[in-house]
Amino acid sequence: MSSIADNIGSVTRRIQKATLAAGRAPDSVHLLAVSKTRPAEDLRAAYRAGQRAFGENYLQEALDKIDALADLPDLDWHFIGPIQSNKTRPIAEAFAWVHSVDRLKIARRLSEQRPADQPPLNVCLQVNIDNEDSKAGCRLAELAELAAGVGALPGLSLRGLMVIPDPDQPEDQLRARFRAMADALAELRRTQPEAGPLDTLSMGMSGDLEAAIAEGATWVRVGTALFGARPPKAPPR
Numbered sequence: 001m002s003s004i005a006d007n008i009g010s011v012t013r014r015i016q017k018a019t020l021a022a023g024r025a026p027d028s029v030h031l032l033a034v035s036k037t038r039p040a041e042d043l044r045a046a047y048r049a050g051q052r053a054f055g056e057n058y059l060q061e062a063l064d065k066i067d068a069l070a071d072l073p074d075l076d077w078h079f080i081g082p083i084q085s086n087k088t089r090p091i092a093e094a095f096a097w098v099h100s101v102d103r104l105k106i107a108r109r110l111s112e113q114r115p116a117d118q119p120p121l122n123v124c125l126q127v128n129i130d131n132e133d134s135k136a137g138c139r140l141a142e143l144a145e146l147a148a149g150v151g152a153l154p155g156l157s158l159r160g161l162m163v164i165p166d167p168d169q170p171e172d173q174l175r176a177r178f179r180a181m182a183d184a185l186a187e188l189r190r191t192q193p194e195a196g197p198l199d200t201l202s203m204g205m206s207g208d209l210e211a212a213i214a215e216g217a218t219w220v221r222v223g224t225a226l227f228g229a230r231p232p233k234a235p236p237r
């Protein structure tokens with residue numbers, strides 16, 4: 001079995017190769033280590049290999065790890081999972097980024113609950129690009145209205161968009177989904193420049209990060225390729 005440090009090396013090389021192939025600067029894509037279901041020791045190993053940004057999906061599990069790793073001063077915590085409206089306060093307090101905002105009610109609560117002594121919470125709007133009924137995310141048709149609402153909230157900084165396309169589609173269709181996200185972000189920058197920095201596309205995972213980078217991803221969210229396969233069932237929240 002390869003070590004977490006080795007895996008970070010090979011994923012970093014994949015990212016470099018993909019940015020080069022796309023004619024983009026190597027530092028224009030950041031690696032978010034998706035550490036859901038992994039023990040704190042695995043994150044510590046990644047930290048020793050230079051990794052600082054970690055993505056978590058399950059709030060209680062994340063808070064336990066944030067606590068266990070409190071001795072590491074410069075960690076950058078990203079929340080990337082579904083958000084229940086009664087669980088927004090700890091997210092607003094403990095995270096630097098939230099990638100999975102998909103409705104205004106949640107955004108308002110995060111903004112109100114963001115501590116005044118912290119910088120605005122960086123948020124991405126999650127888009128349900130395949131219009132799958134069971135999936136989180138707003139529809140593309142609702143995006144402009146949601147961005148306007150979120151962009152006006154003082155406790156949040158609207159950084160951009162996040163997507164998890166259906167992985168079971170041909171490469172060219174997947175690429176088209178990522179391209180549609182890049183187009184949607186460019187459209188928001190043009191029509192709502194005051195809404196926020198709008199500099200972020202959170203897209204691409206272990207299996208499709210090259211396609212996402214080719215279409216403009218700035219954060220790739222990688223779990224399996226760094227930490228190995230996850231247990232089949234999610235832990236209790």
Ligand SMILES: *Cc1c(COP(=O)(O)O)cnc(C)c1O
Pocket residue numbers: 034036057080081164205206207221222223224225
């Ligand atoms: C689990 C997860 C990932 C990582 O997926 P891998 O295929 O393991 O790289 C990325 N983004 C989100 C939102 C996830 O839930």
